[in-house]
Amino acid sequence: MLKVVDLHAYYGKSHILQGVNFDVAEGEIVSLLGRNGVGRSTTCKAIMGDVPPVGEVLFRGRDIAGMKPHEIAQLGIGYVPENRDIFPSLTVRQNMELGMKKAGQEGRWKMKDLFEMFPNLGRRADTAGGVLSGGEQQMLTMCRCLMGDPDLIMIDEPTEGLAPKMVEQVGMLLSEIAGKGLSILLVEQKLSIAMDISHRVYVMGHGHMVFEGTPDDLRARADVREEWLEV
Numbered sequence: 759m760l761k762v763v764d765l766h767a768y769y770g771k772s773h774i775l776q777g778v779n780f781d782v783a784e785g786e787i788v789s790l791l792g793r794n795g796v797g798r799s800t801t802c803k804a805i806m807g808d809v810p811p812v813g814e815v816l817f818r819g820r821d822i823a824g825m826k827p828h829e830i831a832q833l834g835i836g837y838v839p840e841n842r843d844i845f846p847s848l849t850v851r852q853n854m855e856l857g858m859k860k861a862g863q864e865g866r867w868k869m870k871d872l873f874e875m876f877p878n879l880g881r882r883a884d885t886a887g888g889v890l891s892g893g894e895q896q897m898l899t900m901c902r903c904l905m906g907d908p909d910l911i912m913i914d915e916p917t918e919g920l921a922p923k924m925v926e927q928v929g930m931l932l933s934e935i936a937g938k939g940l941s942i943l944l945v946e947q948k949l950s951i952a953m954d955i956s957h958r959v960y961v962m963g964h965g966h967m968v969f970e971g972t973p974d975d976l977r978a979r980a981d982v983r984e985e986w987l988e989v
Contacts, residue, residue, distance in 0.1 A: 759784045759786075759909070760910055760943070763814035765805075766811070767809050768812075775965050778962075778967060780970070784909075785936060786957045787944060788956060788958050789953075790943060790945045791961045792961055798945045799840060799945060801945075802943070805822075806912065807824070808827055811823045817834070831906060834907075835909070836906055837914075838911065842898075844902070850882055850883050851869070851883045853898055854872070854901055857903060857905030866907055867904040872905075879897055893920045896916055896924070897924075900913065900928075909940060910942070913945065932944065952973075953973040953976070958973075961976070961987065969986070
């Protein structure tokens, strides 16, 4: 579904992505692991068009590198950024409505179903997004993205700063998303959640991939974990 070939990206003169290669199949959960600053978030931004990409970004066989973010979203790629980016003055319901590709047109994910999955959001449907807790805002951002009915969703650090119970809910939602046939590219610091739900994992170091395999493959590679993941 998604294939990235020799992807480079720059911030000014800084060469952040230095030939990134990876792929995500249909219905697959792929985690992108690595320490802070190695280029994981930049990879998502380059795919989404928020950072100018150099190289190939193929989505369903079509090269989308250089397209505008809203055009990429219309093709079926959803993006949940690390900073959440909700509209604080709008209600939960209004934030979710903004995620629809066309006003009033729901896809596989309906608002009432998401509210049933996350009762806290349902109870606060008419509450301004800015007064929600950090965990509730993360749930809202993910649900808003799903309202756009994407075929592939990129999620950047969804469990950052969340309480253990909320981390568990995020893991349940990710499994639920994959169960509906969506593909997921997950950028995550917490090895536990990534290893539990991923079909494959990539480890990034210094702007390129240094490991690819299954979670079991990574568990067997103490050298990779020690050099590229552990603090």
